[in-house]
Amino acid sequence: MATKLAESRPDGELQRKSVDAVVIRFAGDSGDGMQLTGTQFTQSTALMGNDLATFPDFPAEIRAPVGTTYGVSAFQINFASYDIMTPGDAPDVLVAMNPAALKVHLRDVPKGGTIVLNTDAFTDRNIAKAGFGANPLEDGTLDNYVTIEIDIQKMTLAAVADIGVTNKEAVRCKNMWALGLMCWMYDRDRQPTVDWINQRFGERAPAIAKANVAALNAGHAYGETAELPSGIPAYIVPKADVQPGVYRAVTGTEAIAWGLVTGARKAGLELFFGSYPITPASALLHTLSNLKQYGVTTFQAEDEIAAVCSAIGASFAGSIGVTSSSGPGVALKTEGITLAFAAELPLVVVNSQRGGPSTGLPTKTEQSDLYQAVYGRNADSPLPVVASCTAGDCFFAAIEAVRIAVTYMTPVILLTDGYLANAAEPWEIPDVDGIPEFKVDFATASDDFHPFLRDGKTLARNWPVPGTPGLMHRIGGIEKSYDTGHISYDPENHHRMTKVRAAKVDGIADDIPLQEVASGPSKGRLAVVGWGSTFGAINQAVERSLAGGLDVAHIHIRHIWPLPRNLGDLLAGYEKILVPEMNNGQLITVLRDRFLVPAEGLNQISGLPFKVSDLEAAIRERMEGQP
Amino acid sequence: MNVQTPVEQLKPADYASDQEVRWCPGCGDYAIVKSVQRTMADLKLAPEDLVFISGIGCAARFPYYMATYGFHTIHGRAPAIATGTKLANPELDIWVVMGDGDCLSIGGNHTLHAIRRNVDIQMLLFNNEIYGLTKGQYSPTSRLGTRSPSTPQGSVDAPVNATVFALGAGARFVARSVDTNQKHLPEILKRAHAHRGASFVEIIQNCIVYNDGAFSGWTDKAAAADSQIQVEHGKKLIFGKDGDRGLRLDRNSLSLEVVTVGDNGVAEDDILVHDETNRVLANLLGAMEHPEYPVAIGVLYCDPAETYDSAVHRQIAESVEKTPPTDLNAMLRRGRTWTVAPS
Numbered sequence: 001m002a003t004k005l006a007e008s009r010p011d012g013e014l015q016r017k018s019v020d021a022v023v024i025r026f027a028g029d030s031g032d033g034m035q036l037t038g039t040q041f042t043q044s045t046a047l048m049g050n051d052l053a054t055f056p057d058f059p060a061e062i063r064a065p066v067g068t069t070y071g072v073s074a075f076q077i078n079f080a081s082y083d084i085m086t087p088g089d090a091p092d093v094l095v096a097m098n099p100a101a102l103k104v105h106l107r108d109v110p111k112g113g114t115i116v117l118n119t120d121a122f123t124d125r126n127i128a129k130a131g132f133g134a135n136p137l138e139d140g141t142l143d144n145y146v147t148i149e150i151d152i153q154k155m156t157l158a159a160v161a162d163i164g165v166t167n168k169e170a171v172r173c174k175n176m177w178a179l180g181l182m183c184w185m186y187d188r189d190r191q192p193t194v195d196w197i198n199q200r201f202g203e204r205a206p207a208i209a210k211a212n213v214a215a216l217n218a219g220h221a222y223g224e225t226a227e228l229p230s231g232i233p234a235y236i237v238p239k240a241d242v243q244p245g246v247y248r249a250v251t252g253t254e255a256i257a258w259g260l261v262t263g264a265r266k267a268g269l270e271l272f273f274g275s276y277p278i279t280p281a282s283a284l285l286h287t288l289s290n291l292k293q294y295g296v297t298t299f300q301a302e303d304e305i306a307a308v309c310s311a312i313g314a315s316f317a318g319s320i321g322v323t324s325s326s327g328p329g330v331a332l333k334t335e336g337i338t339l340a341f342a343a344e345l346p347l348v349v350v351n352s353q354r355g356g357p358s359t360g361l362p363t364k365t366e367q368s369d370l371y372q373a374v375y376g377r378n379a380d381s382p383l384p385v386v387a388s389c390t391a392g393d394c395f396f397a398a399i400e401a402v403r404i405a406v407t408y409m410t411p412v413i414l415l416t417d418g419y420l421a422n423a424a425e426p427w428e429i430p431d432v433d434g435i436p437e438f439k440v441d442f443a444t445a446s447d448d449f450h451p452f453l454r455d456g457k458t459l460a461r462n463w464p465v466p467g468t469p470g471l472m473h474r475i476g477g478i479e480k481s482y483d484t485g486h487i488s489y490d491p492e493n494h495h496r497m498t499k500v501r502a503a504k505v506d507g508i509a510d511d512i513p514l515q516e517v518a519s520g521p522s523k524g525r526l527a528v529v530g531w532g533s534t535f536g537a538i539n540q541a542v543e544r545s546l547a548g549g550l551d552v553a554h555i556h557i558r559h560i561w562p563l564p565r566n567l568g569d570l571l572a573g574y575e576k577i578l579v580p581e582m583n584n585g586q587l588i589t590v591l592r593d594r595f596l597v598p599a600e601g602l603n604q605i606s607g608l609p610f611k612v613s614d615l616e617a618a619i620r621e622r623m624e625g626q627p
Numbered sequence: 628m629n630v631q632t633p634v635e636q637l638k639p640a641d642y643a644s645d646q647e648v649r650w651c652p653g654c655g656d657y658a659i660v661k662s663v664q665r666t667m668a669d670l671k672l673a674p675e676d677l678v679f680i681s682g683i684g685c686a687a688r689f690p691y692y693m694a695t696y697g698f699h700t701i702h703g704r705a706p707a708i709a710t711g712t713k714l715a716n717p718e719l720d721i722w723v724v725m726g727d728g729d730c731l732s733i734g735g736n737h738t739l740h741a742i743r744r745n746v747d748i749q750m751l752l753f754n755n756e757i758y759g760l761t762k763g764q765y766s767p768t769s770r771l772g773t774r775s776p777s778t779p780q781g782s783v784d785a786p787v788n789a790t791v792f793a794l795g796a797g798a799r800f801v802a803r804s805v806d807t808n809q810k811h812l813p814e815i816l817k818r819a820h821a822h823r824g825a826s827f828v829e830i831i832q833n834c835i836v837y838n839d840g841a842f843s844g845w846t847d848k849a850a851a852a853d854s855q856i857q858v859e860h861g862k863k864l865i866f867g868k869d870g871d872r873g874l875r876l877d878r879n880s881l882s883l884e885v886v887t888v889g890d891n892g893v894a895e896d897d898i899l900v901h902d903e904t905n906r907v908l909a910n911l912l913g914a915m916e917h918p919e920y921p922v923a924i925g926v927l928y929c930d931p932a933e934t935y936d937s938a939v940h941r942q943i944a945e946s947v948e949k950t951p952p953t954d955l956n957a958m959l960r961r962g963r964t965w966t967v968a969p970s
Contacts, residue, residue: 306704
């Protein structure tokens with residue numbers, strides 16, 4: 001459609017310049033609808049067949065005072081005609097809806113980059129509020145950039161003038177105008193956005209729907225007809241050459257929700273999800289609340305403790321109980337988690353990590369809860385820990401967490417983070433029928449029944465469910481006898497039970513895949529070892545380094561605890577080990593402790609994902625002297 | 628297979644587990660467990676459908692002594708655990724057992740919310756006004772001035788009234804009874820069990836070691852008639868050895884006053900009739916304290932409403948009806964998808 005519109009230009013001479021990859025960042029006030037603009041652009045881009053990755057970056061304040069730098073919300077999308085894994089290091093195009101957005105994001109735009117400016121917003125007051133000494137449009141600040149200065153607000157108001165919306169409603173359409181312009185510039189189809197607008201507002205507020213569509217179309221038409229400054233061509237980003245299949249855009253949050261539902265189904269259980277709202281984990285509660293027809297019960301508890309306890313109570317009753325939070329909330333759940341560990345009930349605890357400690361940086365991403373997941377409990381309470389590494393991988397990681405929980409009758413920590421939770425990527429939809437089942441067999445009555453009868457292989461206790469005649473039993477947090485399941489204060493029994501609980505969790509290492517090398521050789525000069533959401537950035541950096549002839553490999557660990565059986569031997573095959581983490585060095589402690597390897601950390605604790613270029617530079621640095 | 632005794636033939640003792648009871652000799656909990664077991668037998672409840680869930684404290688050992696399903700959890704959280712258990716299987720008959728510290732101190736929040744949500748469970752508060760298991764510290768229901776290891780000069784914080792708290796939380800069923808009153812307590816437990824929704828029962832319980840006699844001023848046999856009032860729906864609020872004392876509403880102060888029929892022109896018609904659906908009256912009755920007033924025992928309030936668990940499952944059923952569950956492959960394909968054809 002866009003191509004046709006382009007051809008309809010009066011001069012008929014539009015030549016689209018073909019580029020392989022583009023990074024666009026939309027930035028504006030948190031009330032300007034930048035996340036929505038970015039999401040819609042993502043949908044269109046996904047449907048165009050590009051590979052993509054996104055990075056929503058928003059403030060903790062819902063609506064900070066208008067025009068301030070701390071109220072700036074941004075959404076970055078990287079899309080390409082080839083396989084990409086990160087939202088991009090630096091934007092090629094910055095859309096700045098006000099001076100504050102320009103102030104915050106200008107430093108990331110490389111010289112020569114394009115900046116689209118909503119000039120209406122550059123009033124003296126806003127310029128001062130953003131912290132500029134003078135008008136950046138006039139004082140040479142932008143000399144090294146290509147700027148497109150448009151009165152977006154004025155244009156929007158004109159476009160919707162006849163529709164009969166209030167001035168305030170009209171102004172709010174300006175994000176759609178900017179989106180329309182970007183759709184024209186990068187040859188995106190507007191129809192998915194039109195459909196979305198109509199679905200969202202159509203029945204409820206037809207005038208608002210009409211205004212938004214009008215603004216979108218006006219922005220697009222502006223691109224077609226306006227005399228843009230020279231050097232601003234329209235672009236085309238050819239389709240990526242991707243594996244044939246059915247695709248959709250997915251965020252980590254959606255993938256975890258679907259993975260939990262799928263895991264429960266594979267186990268033959270109902271899913272119970274108890275949660276308390278916390279950024280950035282709340283979206284999982286919202287998503288699952290809309291999946292009730294798939295055997296899901298959601299419960300918004302009164303607090304984090306009740307959330308985990310309700311999930312434990314549900315597992316006791318024979319559902320798979322799941323709870324979800326971020327680091328501070330998981331801290332509150334800790335006593336409940338150890339109850340589930342002691343009572344040996346299945347439970348999945350999803351931690352969407354964010355910047356900490358304490359309230360920290362609630363809307364920013366971090367990987368700083370690995371210690372909490374692996375070590376952060378009283379007593380000898382080892383737990384399996386699984387970490388997802390991409391938005392799409394969250395689906396499989398969630399299934400794996402459910403599988404381990406029900407197979408081994410144990411709580412499992414599933415680590416994700418704020419970046420994965422919000423970031424979107426195209427995802428080849430898997431065939432659920434091809435995913436192996438792990439159906440649960442509840443205990444049945446027998447003469448030797450007691451609640452701590454164990455499976456000889458997994459060491460998991462049997463799972464007798466209330467309501468079953470003949471299996472009445474009592475469990476709880478007090479130590480239980482290995483032989484009868486009754487309360488026991490016997491010293492040798494406590495020693496034995498502690499050992500068997502640990503052996504059970506250790507034994508999971510025999511039931512998870514051996515560690516593979518994601519890229520590069522299986523022995524050599526340098527291994528870059530990561531976990532979680534750094535996968536994309538590390539992989540791209542290692543791939544580029546390999547292409548440049550460097551002897552480097554990428555190892556990405558999914559099973560943080562227990563670790564894969566071969567990991568120690570694998571790591572021993574490299575001269576150097578570099579461990580990039582978005583924390584002050586946590587996985588590295590585990591690796592050094594378990595394998596006594598001379599690992600070196602590369603730590604970024606900015607609340608932002610790694611840049612590929614920074615990782616490449618770090619790799620190069622450790623390769624100095626390589627022949 | 629275990630041989631199952633038909634439910635109709637179960638006796639109170641059949642609801643007792645084989646575990647040795649470890650409460651102090653003379654503890655009021657013995658009387659309560661006996662009442663509960665008798666209630667189960669009287670109601671002919673199937674042991675496999677019964678679940679006792681407790682937190683931490685002396686009272687919380689309760690589930691171990693019942694030959695039913697049981698979960699001895701963590702301090703204060705039993706109502707939250709029970710909420711999850713009930714939502715996962717609404718068919719289960721769930722009894723939550725809590726002490727006063729468990730229910731109203733560390734677990735106060737969960738008590739509040741289980742009540743306000745109206746989860747269909749029985750919530751039994753064993754109130755002995757002291758921390759027993761941790762050796763005698765004062766509790767949130769201890770009276771002002773209670774001397775304890777942590778308050779050697781006497782406690783200075785006002786206690787919470789459990790029934791008034793429950794009513795304030797929006798309870799639809801609030802009752803009170805006494806551990807040793809083996810006639811009254813099982814009847815109250817039956818009412819609690821019959822009520823659909825969160826049934827909150829305060830059971831006054833004597834801690835023989837750390838707070839012995841805390842209630843004897845109104846629970847002792849000799850004192851009971853003049854210091855307790857057994858409330859029953861539709862019946863006059865009358866008490867006393869001679870049955871001539873009663874409660875009258877002072878319309879000026881909107882408070883209850885204790886009157887004697889025949890004195891100062893008080894007629895029988897002046898005595899209030901108990902209406903267990905009247906929340907205001909329930910508050911007034913629950914707040915009465917000895918010795919100024921007789922202590923009210925019985926069902927103070929009962930006015931059922933839709934339970935949380937049934938509302939949750941109603942919504943689930945509505946979701947299924949609105950969008951029939953398709954297979955999971957269809958779930959993953961909801962919304963926008965696109966197909967990349969083989970090139």
